[in-house]
Amino acid sequence: MKKKILLWILGIVGVLVIGGGIYAYTLYSKVSNTLEAVQQPLNREKSEKREDNVDLKSQTPISILMLGADERADEVGRSDTLLVITLNPRTKSMKMVSIPRDTYTExxxxxxxxxxxHAYAFGGIDMSVNxxxxxxxxxxDYYIEVNMAGFKDIVDAVGGVDVVNDLDFSLAGHHFAKGPIHLNGEEALVYSRMRKQDPRGDFGRQMRQRQxxxxxxQKGAKFDSLANFGDILGAIxxxxxxxxSQDDMFRIQQDYAAARNETEEIQIEGTGGIAADGIWYYHVSEETRQQLSQKLxxxxxxK
Known part of the structure; x- marks a missing residue:
């Protein structure tokens, strides 16, 4: 079940990418070493879907694929969490699209x-992006891939998170009351895991992950939230x-941070069922896919 809740760990990287830039500048040397260690370019110069290169100095609207991978020592693993975020600093807005992992596509x-x-298992991050x-x-334009290890420590290091729960439920020894609640790392894991008690099923789980x-x-945007910054950098x-790149991250922190002020969460509508091969797939209609594409x-x- 753990591999189903990888999505929210990606938010920690959002602290560095679109969250609070103050600490990143204050602790520049520590951050620099970490960012250099995690950088892994794609096997291409730019996306074929763009005519021109991204120019962060000109505040070009950008997209980021946030991918949660369940990697193990003896296998590549799969990307059981896929979240596409688009940032437009000109309109100061952000869109978050959760792609169901069972979506049937080329x-x-x-x-x-x-x-x-399965794209990640077949060809790693490059095939997933394509x-x-x-x-x-x-x-x-960019990707951020996170392995599941260490996510509880990261959430605890920022002092936990606050969410508004719309469904009273209990799971794994924890009770989650309806309304505003504060979650530590372990609680956030369980909260994001729950699916069977939610009448919305996987869509409810995706909503909690986005929360x-x-x-x-939001926590990372506050100056006093990163008291254990060294622990966070180590986990990252x-x-x-x-x-x-390091310059990309600092530029996004500086010029794109306001985009988080207006966020739209998008749920991809479709139908699920067992195919002739006996495997369950999630099918998205061509009309729905084109409408979503046009919006993004x-x-x-x-153009």
Missing amino acids: IVGKGKSDKIN TVENFLNIPI IIKAVI QRNVKTNL RQHLEL
Whole structure:
């Protein structure tokens, strides 16, 4: 079950990318070492979905694929969490799209269609990025990949997170009352895991995952939230990979932070069922996919 709740750990990286930049500048040397260690470029110069290169100095609207991977020593693992974030600093807005991991689509570079999260197992981050680009018909400018190890320590290091729970439930020895609640690392794990008690099923779980991401980003925007900054950097260095350079991150902190002030969470509508091969897939209609693509392209100010 743990691999189902990777999404919210990605929010920690949001602290560095779109959260509070003050600490990053104050502790520049420590951050520099960490960011250099986690950088891993994609096997390309730029997305084929863009005519021009991204120019962060000109505040070009950008997209980030946040991917949670369940990697193990003896296997590549799968990306059981896929979240696309688009940032437009000109309109000061952000869109967050959760892609269901069982979404049936073309796996670019594999010559077949399958669950979208299998792209990572087949071809790592490069195939995942290409497949998501093809599914949404937008460029993926940057990615942030996070392994599940250490996520509880990260949440605890920022002092926990605050969310508004819309469903009273109990799970794994924890009770989550309806209304505003504060969660530590272990509680956030359980909160994000719950699916079976929610009449919305996986969509309810995705909503709670997005809640955690937003909460961590908001917490990171506060000057006093990173008392254990060294612990956070250590966890990030062990569990994060990204093609964002140090300069990219600081530029985004400086010029794109206001985009988080207006956030739209987008749920991809579709239908699920067991196919002839006996496997359960989530199908998104072409009309729905095109409507979503158009919305994101407009937010990215693409032609």
